[in-house]
Amino acid sequence: MTEPVGARLHPLTPFVKGWGYFVGGGLILVNNESLRSNLEIAGIGLLGVLIGGILLGALSWWFTKWQLTDDAIRVDSGFLFRRTRIIRFDRIQAIDVAQPFVARIFGMAELRMDVAGGGKSDGKLSYFRYAEAGELRTLLLVRAKGEQVAEQQLAQPEPEALLVVPTSRLLGATLLSSTVIGSAGALIWLIVATMVLDFHIGLFAGLPLLLGVVQPIWKQVVGNHGFTLSQTDHGLRTKRGLIDVQRQTIPPGRVQGLLITEPLIWRLLGWSRVELDIAGVAGKDEGDDELQGAQLLPVGERAEVAGVLARVLPGFNLDAIQLQRAPERAKWLRPIGWRYLSYGADDQVFVTTSGWVSRRTSIVLHHKTQSVRLAQGPLQRKLNLADVHIDTPLGPTNAVALHRDANEAAWLTGAQANQARVARQAIETTRPHES
Amino acid sequence: MDNLFAPSDVSWTPVSPQLASVRRVSSAITYGVVAVALLLGLGLTVGWVWGVLALVVVAAAFVWSWVLIGRNQRSWKYAERDDELMVSHGVLFRELIVVPYGRMQFVDVTAGPLERAYGIATVELHTATPATDAKIPGLHPDEASRLRDRLSALGQAQAWGL
Numbered sequence: 001m002t003e004p005v006g007a008r009l010h011p012l013t014p015f016v017k018g019w020g021y022f023v024g025g026g027l028i029l030v031n032n033e034s035l036r037s038n039l040e041i042a043g044i045g046l047l048g049v050l051i052g053g054i055l056l057g058a059l060s061w062w063f064t065k066w067q068l069t070d071d072a073i074r075v076d077s078g079f080l081f082r083r084t085r086i087i088r089f090d091r092i093q094a095i096d097v098a099q100p101f102v103a104r105i106f107g108m109a110e111l112r113m114d115v116a117g118g119g120k121s122d123g124k125l126s127y128f129r130y131a132e133a134g135e136l137r138t139l140l141l142v143r144a145k146g147e148q149v150a151e152q153q154l155a156q157p158e159p160e161a162l163l164v165v166p167t168s169r170l171l172g173a174t175l176l177s178s179t180v181i182g183s184a185g186a187l188i189w190l191i192v193a194t195m196v197l198d199f200h201i202g203l204f205a206g207l208p209l210l211l212g213v214v215q216p217i218w219k220q221v222v223g224n225h226g227f228t229l230s231q232t233d234h235g236l237r238t239k240r241g242l243i244d245v246q247r248q249t250i251p252p253g254r255v256q257g258l259l260i261t262e263p264l265i266w267r268l269l270g271w272s273r274v275e276l277d278i279a280g281v282a283g284k285d286e287g288d289d290e291l292q293g294a295q296l297l298p299v300g301e302r303a304e305v306a307g308v309l310a311r312v313l314p315g316f317n318l319d320a321i322q323l324q325r326a327p328e329r330a331k332w333l334r335p336i337g338w339r340y341l342s343y344g345a346d347d348q349v350f351v352t353t354s355g356w357v358s359r360r361t362s363i364v365l366h367h368k369t370q371s372v373r374l375a376q377g378p379l380q381r382k383l384n385l386a387d388v389h390i391d392t393p394l395g396p397t398n399a400v401a402l403h404r405d406a407n408e409a410a411w412l413t414g415a416q417a418n419q420a421r422v423a424r425q426a427i428e429t430t431r432p433h434e435s
Numbered sequence: 436m437d438n439l440f441a442p443s444d445v446s447w448t449p450v451s452p453q454l455a456s457v458r459r460v461s462s463a464i465t466y467g468v469v470a471v472a473l474l475l476g477l478g479l480t481v482g483w484v485w486g487v488l489a490l491v492v493v494a495a496a497f498v499w500s501w502v503l504i505g506r507n508q509r510s511w512k513y514a515e516r517d518d519e520l521m522v523s524h525g526v527l528f529r530e531l532i533v534v535p536y537g538r539m540q541f542v543d544v545t546a547g548p549l550e551r552a553y554g555i556a557t558v559e560l561h562t563a564t565p566a567t568d569a570k571i572p573g574l575h576p577d578e579a580s581r582l583r584d585r586l587s588a589l590g591q592a593q594a595w596g597l
Contacts, residue, residue: 002451053451134527182459362503364495368540369445369532369535369538370562370563370564370566370567371532371534371535371538371562371564371566371569372532372533372564372566373442373530373531373532373533374439374530374531374532374533374567375528375529375530375531376439376440376529376530377527377528378527378528381529386439389561389566391480391564391566391567392564393563393564394563394564394565407439409439409532410439410442413531413533414442417518417519417533417535420535421518421519
């Protein structure tokens with residue numbers, strides 16, 4: 001077997017990757033009663049753990065090499081089981097530079113490449129010096145976009161921010177979200193019931209409720225802290241996070257759809273959240289059952305939302321789209337929500353709205369349509385209604401025109417299939433090289 | 436009503452009646468196992484009268500499923516248009532799926548042991564989203580390979596990218 005050529009990662013990589021292992025090993029040794037009495041054994045043990053860890057880490061670092069070939073990035077790794085991964089530039093959907101907490105202390109960063117159909121860890125390359133990671137990202141982006149730009153293009157200066165979401169609004173929006181209000185209400189009731197009414201349910205029940213209050217706040221306020229949206233030559237870029245700073249670039253042409261969510265209380269304040277469907281990004285966040293797309297705006301005011309939409313979809317105006325409400329007989333299936341079911345379309349997008357507590361507006365692009373489905377259940381048949389699903393690749397947007405008149409739905413199915421083809425052909429003539 | 440899910444301006448191909456046979460055999464196996472289990476379970480614990488009663492109920496359910504399977508099989512049809520594949524199926528819950536050829540990622544042809552014994556196969560078209568669910572069961576193996584080749588050729592020719 002030929003020894004792979006290429007560059008190694010940052011020498012401190014094993015330490016940054018394995019810090020949890022060292023801390024864990026140390027904690028176990030310190031906490032172990034029998035070892036605490038005998039410091040000598042504890043010391044030897046700790047030393048053993050340390051040396052073993054460093055050795056393993058160093059070996060893995062030594063055998064991991066990356067290089068750029070003509071059309072791909074190649075990563076060789078593993079000392080017992082060799083593995084070569086080749087990621088073609090044209091398959092890279094988005095590239096982030098991420099800085100987990102420990103890496104940030106050492107001024108290091110990792111490169112996360114989103115590959116269509118790939119899992120979370122498939123396109124991770126860690127760690128680099130921060131500046132180096134930025135340069136490599138620029139380089140890869142240039143290659144991924146197929147432009148013949150010289151390699152030595154340096155990392156761009158931090159682009160000017162289009163908008164920054166203030167932390168106070170993040171906090172306010174989270175506190176007013178239904179999960180937090182519901183959990184907090186239940187928690188207060190539980191405390192009152194236990195204290196005043198002497199009603200012993202046990203405070204164990206409070207634990208998940210407490211989690212329901214704390215977890216969203218943590219996720220929103222810490223995870224989205226200082227959310228900044230900016231425009232670069234390679235697309236829109238977002239930056240967020242207090243502890244783990246995440247950067248994400250949204251290449252134009254990869255956007256498949258948008259989802260605007262307006263929970264009940266937010267609506268009164270004119271706030272909404274905008275998420276994006278991007279090829280390769282769906283379901284990236286681990287531990288989340290719900291598919292999550294790229295956040296475009298965690299919480300924004302109406303004018304900001306309109307501005308962001310105009311950036312992503314040039315020439316698009318949501319208000320200009322004529323929304324068709326579902327027929328009134330849909331109330332037999334959706335007693336309250338039928339009023340909020342509607343759909344609309346122009347030559348670029350298909351829009352559906354639904355939900356009376358939390359209103360969701362899905363916007364999908366015609367030329368990203370994967371298939372169109374017409375579906376009808378037994379009750380709908382009695383009412384002469386049918387659903388039309390516009391399927392786009394996995395992501396938060398779910399464009400379904402629910403409970404339409406059956407004839408209209410059948411017409412819509414055909415029309416959307418045609419529209420998808422027409423839109424795609426139009427795109428192909430204007431941008432012949434795109435994927 | 437019917438033409439909503441099967442527009443008459445395209446020519447629809449029905450699937451093989453063998454599909455119903457396969458499903459009836461597999462439903463017979465399931466109901467048979469359930470019937471025997473109920474008969475013995477109830478017969479040995481509560482009384483044989485109950486066991487026989489359960490048997491009658493299961494038998495009735497099986498006859499009902501026999502009819503439903505037939506209706507369902509007749510509801511499956513597909514059409515190849517110039518730019519898209521259309522699949523229509525369902526009696527109670529009806530669905531019409533329109534998939535542009537260019538959106539196809541790959542095609543699967545599958546046939547289980549029972550399907551093979553009856554000489555049918557299933558062709559499934561995959562796009563970038565699992566929601567698409569464009570599946571055509573009950574195709575003659577020759578037709579299945581023809582469809583597979585045609586779909587991959589068309590998918591290649593009209594590929595749209597992601």
